[in-house]
Amino acid sequence: MDKHLRHYLWEFKGPNSLLVIIVLFMAVMQTANGIGSANALTALVVGQFPKFLLWVGLMTAAYALYCGLMGVQQYQFSRCRQLMNTAIRRDITARLSNTSYEVFHSQSPAVYASWLTNDVHTIGVNGFYDALEIVESSFSVIFAAAALTAYHYSLSIAVLVLAVVVYLVPKAFDTSLQAHSLAMTHANERLMGRISDVLSGFDALNLLSLRKLLVKRTVAASNDVAVHVNSWQKMYGITNATIWGTSAICQNLVLLLTGYLVWQHLVPVGTVNASMNFAGLIFSGLTSVMSSYMDMKSIIPIFNKFDQVPVRDTAGLEKVAPFTTALQMHDITFAYSEESQPILKNFSLTVAKNKKYALIGPSGSGKSTVLNLLIGNLTNYTGTLLYDTTNYRQILPDSLIAQVTYLDQTPFMFNDTLKNNLTMGEPYSDTAVATVIQRVGLAKMVADLPGGLSTMVEKDGHNLSGGQKQRIVLARGLLQGRQIVFMDESTASLDPLSAQAIEEMIVTDPHLTVVMVTHHLRPVIADQMDQVINSTVFTTTHSVK
Structure with a gap:
């Protein structure tokens, strides 16, 4: 047997x-x-x-x-x-x-x-x-x-x-x-x-x-x-x-x-x-x-x-403490396969705490790759990645991801109550939930719903607008104490007014560290950025401080 x-x-x-x-x-x-x-x-x-x-x-x-x-x-x-x-x-x-x-x-x-x-x-x-x-x-x-x-x-x-x-x-x-x-x-x-x-x-x-x-x-x-x-x-x-x-x-x-x-x-x-x-x-x-x-x-x-599904070897890896100083990329080179050209080559970047960064440039130039490297999803790179002063190679992947909220164009909604979509089943207090709802601008929406936080979210969030889904995902991260936000073309499918409202809410929050990938950087948002980086520098030896 x-x-x-x-x-x-x-x-x-x-x-x-x-x-x-x-x-x-x-x-x-x-x-x-x-x-x-x-x-x-x-x-x-x-x-x-x-x-x-x-x-x-x-x-x-x-x-x-x-x-x-x-x-x-x-x-x-x-x-x-x-x-x-x-x-x-x-x-x-x-x-x-x-x-x-x-x-x-x-x-x-x-x-x-x-x-x-x-x-x-x-x-x-x-x-x-x-x-x-x-x-x-x-x-x-x-x-x-x-x-x-x-x-x-x-x-x-x-x-x-x-x-x-x-x-x-x-x-x-x-x-x-x-x-x-x-x-x-x-x-x-x-x-x-x-x-x-x-x-x-x-x-x-x-x-x-x-x-x-x-x-x-x-x-x-x-x-x-x-x-x-x-x-x-x-x-x-x-x-x-x-x-x-x-x-x-x-x-x-x-x-x-x-x-x-x-x-x-x-x-x-x-x-x-x-x-x-x-x-x-x-x-x-x-x-x-x-x-x-x-x-x-x-x-x-x-x-x-x-x-045959390999399990991550986490022996000897350590949990990271809450974010305090910077995420750093030093001389990073990355290609998706051995046969393909590097999408990043000897690239360096420093993302300082509470600062706001925009990565701009054409599709396929490596902007999303930078985010996936910073969040720890991609590991087959050369060079050095640091979380504060800790090398990524020494970090438990889950503890790194636990510091970041990732917003993309299609935020995933579970077919569950609105509250469970916010808390993900964790026992947060009503006060904590109410505070976060107010912070991300969802208070009016929740008040207008007949069932309030008990309202069922339909499959794929069909009964929510794109902007509401973005705010819910952000609220999830804030409830968990995540102060780093990566935005990967997250507002590209929203109407201009909703997109700008979401972006302003995030980039004007003094407690958030933000890296935004976008094809369309609005002037009003660009003015809020501490640095705008064009993806043309990704395949040339370049250091961004």
Whole structure:
């Protein structure tokens, strides 16, 4: 069994142990039913009708109890599976939350959504369900083999030999099944990504009168995943057909041996019924075990994929204190890949506390790159970055980010109350919230809302204006004590009056350190800046103080 499956099964060992006990009693009842069937037939053949009725009654009771336990088992398995599915999602998101900015953005959110939905579902079906199948089938095989041995030792020997054959047959399909399973998970990731992409582009397609592309691209993405799902099912079908065919042959061989024993008067005639019943249980159980084993092997690449997400090494790194003096870039050179030209070359910049800076210049010239370096998102640079007097290489990334509020063109709003969008669920006092609301100019908006701070913010903040969303994001940072504000074209999509109001509110606040990236620096805002830096200096050896 894969180590990951063992980990989650053991994490919830209490509920899983109860499930195993239920399955054990189901196997006992199943075996009792089989023994009763064989004895009933023997009693009937020898003319002992009262015994026949007794055994039929016992069979009925055993089967009724088996059915009752089956209902309990299904509920308990669902409970265990949901606990383990949640734990997998917890661990995946914990890993993603502790990887670097660059690694996280190497995949689209749709890929991660596929991990947390499609892949977790696959693990539940091919992992946890099959683990249950193995336990259930193993109990059935053990009790059935013991029952057959009680009739004649040769039956158990035959079963043992044939069991080895059933075990060896599926081995030939291991590698191929794993490869097909991994290809299917990647196809599901592409499906999620393509559907998410085309649905997100609805407005653009609408304006281009190309809504038909919604259908065309969705069908194309669905056809891609269908190819890989069908390929996996084909391989799975071939494997199962081979396993079950081998099992059927083995059952018939045991039946032939039983017929010979009855013919030789070595066992009672009811043994034929027992042989058919228990041999069927044994070989169908072994087949189920091997089939489930193959399924479980197929999820190993999925877990390996999760494990390949690198986790940040934060050993020896230190938290930073609140900002006191300056952020400094010394001789920074940065390129997005080894093949591309540096977007920054030997560039230096000092951002002093409570000062205001504007970075201007054409799109793609590196302005946003400077912000992402200063906030610690980008780490593959040469040169030195300092927070006050501490080198960025020695800083816990989260503690650095905790000092900065980052405003971009599309501030993210959660589908939650306005208050929770401000506080992010942290227990700030009503006074602190009210003070920040007043400071960022949201007091009138909150007062005019029928529900006040309890008003629900719609998905993506559709019931808020762009300016209101900018103010909410700023308020989040101020509540957390962040006094550094990075503005990355944050007002570019706002109307001129709203944009200027937001910018003036921020750059005139004497307690904020501001770095603003903009294509359009308004004269009134430029007058408030301590320094305006043109991006033409980014690729020349230049120092900005």
